[in-house]
Amino acid sequence: MQYWLMKTEPDVFGIDDLATVGTEPWDGVRNYQARNMMRDQMQIGDQVLFYHSNCEMPGIVGIAEIATAGYPDDSAFDPEAKYYDPKSDPTQPRWYRVDVKFVRKLQRTISLAELKEEQVLADMPLVRKGNRLSVMPVAPSEWKHILDME
């Protein structure tokens, strides 16, 4: 089993929204590194740190899990859809998504500022300046360390 971190903007879709719907297709990711991870590596049951970005207190707010392996993101095929990409062909999809399932909310937000202070987390792309990856792998030791901070 693998661990991941996925970013989302709470104004668009946050942990409370996930708690409400239960399972959500993670569509609209238009970054090749993130695409490759969703398409090639994510498996049902993988655990996810749910991260809020672009908000008052950026940080980890909950736990989710992967509910489907990667499958084509058909929001790329629909000219009416927000994430339409005319270069993605249904016979050879360019973009993929997974379904993400709510597990639980953390008792508190583990803020980005706190995460940055942890020396053992210094290698995470999340805390590195200028890194914009919205999906990233998390080492088992990092996973444990972060949840111990809860």
Add this chain to the structure above:
DNA sequence: GCCAACGTTGGC
């Protein structure tokens, strides 16, 4: 294949 222009992310 280079690289300037442009768009997006996301912290602050």
Add this chain to the structure above:
DNA sequence: GCCAACGTTGGC
């Protein structure tokens, strides 16, 4: 709202 960092695009 600003702006640094970075990815993508497109002219050459």
